[in-house]
Amino acid sequence: MTIKPGKLLAQIDSPDDLKKFSKDQLVQICDELRQYIVDIVSVYGGHFGASLGVVELTVALHYVLNTPEDQLVWDVGHQAYGHKILTGRRDNFHTNRVYGGLSGFPKRKESEFDTFGVGHSSTSISAALGMAVASKYKGEKDKQHVAVIGDGSMTGGMAFEAMNHAGVSDTNLLIILNDNCMSIDPNVGALKDYLTDITTSHTYNKVKDEVWSLLGKISKFGSSAQEIISKIEGAIKSAVLKQSNLFESLNLRYFGPVDGHDVNHLVEIISDLRDIPGPKILHCVTVKGKGYGPAENGNKTTWHAPGLFDKVTGEIFKKVPSAPQAPKYQDVFGHTIVELAKENPKIMGVTPAMPSGSSMNIMMKEMPDRAFDVGIAEQHAVTFSAGLATQGLIPFCNIYSSFMQRAYDQVVHDVALQNLQVVFCLDRAGFAGADGPTHHGAYDLAYFRCIPNMVVSAPMNEEELRNLMFTATQFEGPFSIRYPRGQGVMPEWRTPMREIPIGQGRIVQEGEEVAILTIGHIGNYAVEACAMLAKEGLKPAHYDMRFVKPLDGELLQEVFGKFKKVLTVEDGCIMGGFGSAVIEWMSDHGYAAQVRRLGIPDRIVEHGEQIELHRECGFDPEGIANAVREMVEVEV
Numbered sequence: 001m002t003i004k005p006g007k008l009l010a011q012i013d014s015p016d017d018l019k020k021f022s023k024d025q026l027v028q029i030c031d032e033l034r035q036y037i038v039d040i041v042s043v044y045g046g047h048f049g050a051s052l053g054v055v056e057l058t059v060a061l062h063y064v065l066n067t068p069e070d071q072l073v074w075d076v077g078h079q080a081y082g083h084k085i086l087t088g089r090r091d092n093f094h095t096n097r098v099y100g101g102l103s104g105f106p107k108r109k110e111s112e113f114d115t116f117g118v119g120h121s122s123t124s125i126s127a128a129l130g131m132a133v134a135s136k137y138k139g140e141k142d143k144q145h146v147a148v149i150g151d152g153s154m155t156g157g158m159a160f161e162a163m164n165h166a167g168v169s170d171t172n173l174l175i176i177l178n179d180n181c182m183s184i185d186p187n188v189g190a191l192k193d194y195l196t197d198i199t200t201s202h203t204y205n206k207v208k209d210e211v212w213s214l215l216g217k218i219s220k221f222g223s224s225a226q227e228i229i230s231k232i233e234g235a236i237k238s239a240v241l242k243q244s245n246l247f248e249s250l251n252l253r254y255f256g257p258v259d260g261h262d263v264n265h266l267v268e269i270i271s272d273l274r275d276i277p278g279p280k281i282l283h284c285v286t287v288k289g290k291g292y293g294p295a296e297n298g299n300k301t302t303w304h305a306p307g308l309f310d311k312v313t314g315e316i317f318k319k320v321p322s323a324p325q326a327p328k329y330q331d332v333f334g335h336t337i338v339e340l341a342k343e344n345p346k347i348m349g350v351t352p353a354m355p356s357g358s359s360m361n362i363m364m365k366e367m368p369d370r371a372f373d374v375g376i377a378e379q380h381a382v383t384f385s386a387g388l389a390t391q392g393l394i395p396f397c398n399i400y401s402s403f404m405q406r407a408y409d410q411v412v413h414d415v416a417l418q419n420l421q422v423v424f425c426l427d428r429a430g431f432a433g434a435d436g437p438t439h440h441g442a443y444d445l446a447y448f449r450c451i452p453n454m455v456v457s458a459p460m461n462e463e464e465l466r467n468l469m470f471t472a473t474q475f476e477g478p479f480s481i482r483y484p485r486g487q488g489v490m491p492e493w494r495t496p497m498r499e500i501p502i503g504q505g506r507i508v509q510e511g512e513e514v515a516i517l518t519i520g521h522i523g524n525y526a527v528e529a530c531a532m533l534a535k536e537g538l539k540p541a542h543y544d545m546r547f548v549k550p551l552d553g554e555l556l557q558e559v560f561g562k563f564k565k566v567l568t569v570e571d572g573c574i575m576g577g578f579g580s581a582v583i584e585w586m587s588d589h590g591y592a593a594q595v596r597r598l599g600i601p602d603r604i605v606e607h608g609e610q611i612e613l614h615r616e617c618g619f620d621p622e623g624i625a626n627a628v629r630e631m632v633e634v635e636v
């Protein structure tokens, strides 16, 4: 179905086209852009509420700035749908997040307007500051550098590291804080409360408006007058706010809060700010989901990424289950940690801003004093968990595999070196799918198995996940459990939990000639492959190793004692992953066999449905069966 843009939007193939319109046409352009996002996302899916919340800001920025020369960096980039549509990608925007189509996030190789690749939060200020300093060094005086960062992303430590530097950088960096009080779930922390204070402080806003209008009048009298007024403004701010403005105290000129949905006012402000030297921050107040009733007034967490929906009624279409509705692994985690915590008062839950995504919200609701959303702060989440563990508690620190990458040193330095009992539940491990390479949990088997003291495990189904979670509570040291995004395989998963001997794998099917060794959920693909091969008279053995570290030495002795052809399969990087561990074991124990490794190759794999990516990399069920067929052919 072809989705047509509105009359004005249809004429905008670049920001230069946008600039041809008069200011009083911008409101209509915003309406048409908003409608186009609703039309596309309702049919093709993707992130939703965030892009609606920055429609006016996006139009104003591309209207005032001279992009792409002026450099605009979006934080996370899930809100950049309007940006992409206005910068030449309107007509192919329906391919957003589709295999072979546009990325769901700004990506440098996709467009010159995408100045920095994003997807993980809190990077925009650092990147934009780097660009600003580079421009200053190269003598590019007129270039503007703008970072647009949300209030949720502002809770990421990197943002403060960058502001700390920006404040003494002597650049003209403009930070735009898009404050909608939302992360994916409601935003958390003292910063959120502070921003609310500023936004709701009537006295401050009244005085600020007067100062602002004075600034407008005086600024015509040249920079010395501006200096005077900015000192008055600064004095008023710190006095009225009773505490120095957080951003001003970092030497960032603070402006706002302003209405982030008044496109013409935003055009004026951003134009004015262009002429004000030095690092500055504009605080915009917006509404996530603005302009589409169900998203604006309904559950904003749901409308962060609702899936497909009826744009007229707002009804969100439930995915039709292909098989009896097996739960998502995350649901099993969410219910199981509560079950365990009811039995064991030492158990605590920690999530860095993914309560709904990880299902930690279940424990947060039932046991609010034992489960914590710490904001987009993965490093803090890990070391906070380590602190809990020093006091004899057992924290389950649930972090998406790709977001875990941000807190690697904390795992080594704060947990493993002290051999503390922290349970890392790495959700979205393996190909994440439509979110693409920024979110693929490709590396955790490799980056965790090399850490001393760390146990590295992966369940093949929900029952196994529950057993591993219980086992982790009995293990006095760091323990990681990784599992993929989406469906499990067991509709009846509420099985009694049991402790599994650390390192113990299991045989799934006896066989001959080739042994398939799998780790985690991907083992279910091997089961499908074996069923295909059985019809051809081929019967490889299949072992679910369950642990990458420690490996099951007894089982591997059986495997290498019986088989000269071994196929390893992992939904993770081949370099240094599970297959590498098996080869190392084989070599260390004096065995020799042909070992073939299937997994994520040593290159960037773009976005698409998980099965499309597994197929592309040759470890979907057909790919596994083909590998066995080829191995059977070869004489060793």
Ligand SMILES: Cc1ncc(C[n+]2csc(CCOP(=O)(O)OP(=O)(O)O)c2C)c(N)n1
Binding pocket: 050, 053, 075, 076, 078, 079, 119, 120, 121, 149, 150, 151, 152, 153, 154, 178, 180, 182, 183, 184, 288, 352, 353, 354, 376, 378, 403, 406
């Ligand atoms: C390092 C990292 N952790 C977690 C996420 C998941 N995530 C994506 S968007 C988001 C919320 C961002 O909130 P905010 O910056 O306020 O943007 P909004 O959606 O409100 O526009 C989170 C937690 C991420 N992308 N990167």
Ligand SMILES: CC(=O)[C@@H](O)[C@H](O)COP(=O)(O)O
Binding pocket: 047, 076, 078, 119, 184, 305, 357, 428, 435, 485
């Ligand atoms: C933009 C972002 O990082 C999150 O919205 C992420 O896309 C969530 O992923 P899940 O949908 O797998 O929870």
Ligand SMILES: [Mg+2]
Binding pocket: 150, 151, 152, 153, 178, 179, 180, 181, 182, 183, 187
């Ligand atoms: Mg927000």
